[in-house]
Amino acid sequence: MFQYFVRRFLWAIFLFVSVTMITYVLFFLVPADPARLIAGKSATAADVARVRHDYKLDRPVYEQYWRFFDQLVIHQSLGRSFANRRSVNEMVGQAAPVTAGLVAGGAILWMLIALPVGILSALRPRSLLDRGAMIFVLVGISAPVVWIGLLLQYFIGFRLAWTPNAGYCDVFNPPAGATCGGPWDWFYHMILPWLTFAILFAASYARMIRANVMDVLGEDYVRTARAKGVPEQQVIRRHVLRNALLPVVTMLGLDIGVALGGAIFTESIFNLPGLGRLAVNSVFNLDLPTIQGVVVFATLAIILFNLIVDVLYAYIDPRIRLA
């Protein structure tokens, strides 16, 4: 077990270094000059050269990467943004809770939809409910998030005016001048983003849960349970679901990890100041430190959730725990 964790840890470090390194290399492959952007529209060639020197953009890529790495490890600092000189730590720190709130609420919502839909359609295949659910799945999986978001915005936000169209409110300590704040406003503004974000996942999870439950229903041990007189409800709960939901736990962990890196479309449509929007904006600004900051955060989130999944899996599946 100890060896396993050492191996996992080393693998995580390797993953982390390669991902950040690739981001760096990709950035310098882009045929655009960040120095020109920073220096402004009316800058002379000399100004641009000076900026390039000041920001050390004239150094070789490996040197810049090393400085980034050194700064991160020694000072836990992601540096300052090229665009506005703010600390990247602070920017990521402000954006991350927004995304986390979106992902957490979305995940709860999609599981609330996917679990009953998936299980019921597996228990009654070809029923009206099953067919209806599978149409929802088809739409949910094939429709682009942006389109779903815009539809919800138009019908629920604009025509029915049940929810705000877009925007974000802080749960705690809204900044001075903010028009809204507090848990209720936050919740109210998050309803549409959660729904949009959840539909795609709810669809694919419902399909996965349905398939898993149907698989497990055909297992020999389910027959054994019935043969010993277990009531059908208990068969489903104790013998089917426990087994059918094992892979769902894995998927859930991995998906949450990935989504924490930024739900780019949802955040853009609803104008949420989360990591996804931060990433998009910094790409347009060729703001390397900020891009790098989001990448670092996303990578850590994915690594962390992978680890959580592994530990959780070992906890719920005795074959892994005791193997």
Next chain:
Amino acid sequence: MTSASPTPVAGTRGGQGPLLDVRDLRTYFKTDDGIVKAVDGISFSVERGKTIGVVGESGCGKSVTMMSILRLNPKSGSLDAAPGDDVPAKMESYLLGSKKHTSLSTGQALFGSEDILKVSNSRLREIRGSEISMIFQDPMTSLNPVHSVGTQLIEAVVLHQDVSPKTARALAIESLKEVGIPRAERRIDDYPHQFSGGMRQRVMIAMALINEPELLIADEPTTALDVTTQAQILNLINRLREEKGTAVVMITHDLGVVAEVADEVVVMYAARVAERAPVYGLFDRPMHPYTWGLLGSLPRLDVGVERLTQIGGQPPSLLNPPRGCRFNPRCTYAFDRCRGELPELVPASFDKAHLDACLLPEQAKVEASERVVASFATTAEAEA
């Protein structure tokens, strides 16, 4: 409903008549290719404390028969047939017309005074695991991998007995000891994957017998195990049967197993019973050509052969079984009548308990049977 059915008596211990009496059981399945008649008019009975061996090739309907008796077939419908109905035709049209059901069983499975095919679901659950238990072919997949064997044993106890969790656990440990699992107090908290195949089958047996059922249905309990383990499991079932007086239905395709454990044998072929006889009668004077073929294909250590003998041809498709006697395309004795008439089970004149479904005249069968049995003896002697 008929008013003749008496009030169900929980447990049939000490009653009269056979423990289980299966009459004209049919189970059909709807598939994309058509209606599969997996069991097509089977009758047999099990006496208290006796062992019945059910033999036949793979796919002849042995397992489905047993699943039907406990109503374990998936999406099973129900059909009431009046006397004089054309039951097979009615079943086919029922299945083709039903959206919900893909399998259907008719006939009777009388357990004591109750017809299991007709009892309520709650009574059915009482019977399952408490009065009739079942063990399955593959012990590797028959136990739930995420629950410890103790949890699964205790689940079986508390479903049928009103006992405290502590007593249930004690019973579970006791049952594991009984089937020969060493250090049962500690192994009870282990998970199925921590047991070998043979040990898992022991756990299955412990689970099946923990409520002391009157009937144990063992569906090829040794097929998935290696030979030395097979013998141990058979001995175990035999020993427990003698100790507890449990009747056993042993499904197998192994005539050696039958010879070892059974009091009576049912030979199945293509969803029907070909021959039914006390075990000595079957081996001494087999009366059905299919049984001759089965006996002829038994590998023997005392006779050296280049190739094992086999029954020519393939087992028939149950989607579209041959007209007349289902064995006729593979039978070397077949004559015209066999191709047009479906034979029923008829008792032999020399033994009322020996029934066979073959249209040959009895004299011819007896002579042929003697030749078949003698051929074993002579080849054995010639080798010796």
